[in-house]
Amino acid sequence: MSEPSTGTAEREERNHQVEYSSDGRRYYHHGRSPAAWVGSMAALIAFVVAFFGFVPAFNLTVLIISVVIAVVGLIAAVVLRAVGLGQGSRRRR
Numbered sequence: 001m002s003e004p005s006t007g008t009a010e011r012e013e014r015n016h017q018v019e020y021s022s023d024g025r026r027y028y029h030h031g032r033s034p035a036a037w038v039g040s041m042a043a044l045i046a047f048v049v050a051f052f053g054f055v056p057a058f059n060l061t062v063l064i065i066s067v068v069i070a071v072v073g074l075i076a077a078v079v080l081r082a083v084g085l086g087q088g089s090r091r092r093r
Contacts, residue, residue: 034086039076
């Protein structure tokens, strides 16, 4: 018969060998943390918006919007890291 189903966290630990830091927080490898994803996606969106501010015709309003998106993404990534959803520094491990 088949093995009984387990929860997502248990399955993830079994498949990916999740590591935890000394203070019990999850350790993410190679930028796979939610904070890294939010920062990367915000930067990607900001660059795409900036492209449309430069290429078709120079539009200062669209460029300002792209800068705002980048800054908000940076702030969101820093906040997510501060609440424990980022990789953290090597000193904490």
